[in-house]
Amino acid sequence: MTDHGARAATPELFAFDHLSAGYGDAIVVEDISVAIREGEIVSLLGRNGVGKTTLIAAAMGLVRMHGGRVRLRSGDISRTPAHRRAALGLGWVPQERRLWPSLTVDEHLECVQRPGFWTVGRARELFPRLGERRTHRGGELSGGEQQMLAISRALVTNPSLLLLDEPMEGLAPIVVDQLTDALRAIAANGAMAMLLVEQHADLALALSSRALVMERGRIVHDGPSAALAADRSVLDHWLAVA
16 A cells, blocks of 8 residues: 555646535535545545535536636646546546447447557456457446446546546446456556545455545545554444444
């Protein structure tokens, strides 16, 4: 796990500076200041409805900003549209997957791929099932296969920061195990930072080096994942973990 000294020496990749954002006039996340460094794996935890998905959406420019800034490699991207943020290095795996029902697996990947380590071939190696289903359309895939495709679609854009919003939600345990192994493989490559929103706290903490906890639209905890995993009283307090 990355210690504080090592993290401080790693260049900053992405940051929220006093961000407040929401939907219409409603402010959902308020005064968020947090930075993610190159190659850092960060889990974002909290009960349902505290603002985690809104924060991920704010990173992609998909909600209304009420204050603060969003920065990528020190450049202000607060007013940059979502498609440009993707081109600049943000990869997004939305909670609802947002696949194109009429496109095949290969077409999903080929139409967005950009040069870099993650190619369509490497995505198929990561998820062999996608190779078997390469000619099937998005609407013909199972839930687990759709999630594999959603992750692969983000990977082949070769982002600097991968944003994952509840990637394990509603999936069978065997599929969760497969996706967990895949995320470990992505993290082990070391070239990509990740911000992982996940209700399975123990799983998220095992995958990440650092953990953020949200409550009522604010960050209330920021520290090493291993320390939080070891302190069940803190987990109980913020996450109602039994």
